[in-house]
Amino acid sequence: MAFFTNISHELRTPISLILGPAKQLIEEGKGNDFQKSRMNLILQNSSRLLYLVNQLLDFRKAQMGELQLKVSKTDIFYTIHETLFTPSSPLLRISKLILI
Template sequence: MKLQFFVNVSHEFRTPLTLILNPVDKILSGINESSPMMNSAQTIQRSARRLLHLVNQLLDYRKMDVGMMPLQLEKGNIVKFSEDIFMLFKDLAESKGAELHVYGRFKKKYKLILI
């Protein structure tokens, strides 16, 4: 019953996220790259896409739980993934007067340093 609740809520989140992404994509295609609004619109787009991805993961979990979808492992670039997440918080940090710096090493370590 709990899992069905999460599935239902996940489906309800998908529609508004899609309705947010469509106008943001139109805004991004219509504004100049040098516009001060470009960065904000890109942050909205990345955040909405991230939320949609998380909702899709919840729905995929349900499929895996009932055996309709096998678990698929894939290799990825953890540094790029971390930097993408980091960039979502950059504007928020700047609005609060904080400086964020990310330092990545491609060999064995990856550090996220918040100053």
């Protein structure tokens, strides 16, 4: 597991270096529609990869007892709906990643 943690840390920097310029290019709005769609694809997939890397690091923290739970009251039905049925849900993003 230490190997995956080390690899995860090594991946975060290059992913961040991809995300920054991609966001900047999208915000500038230059280029034709094809170029804009490619920039959005780069941004979307780098964000997914960063999300997965962060999840791996969180899993490692949980295994080592370093991850602290935050207990709070919540509307469980709303949370389930947001997790399963909204376009921006993490579960939907992961399922799209698996399908691609």
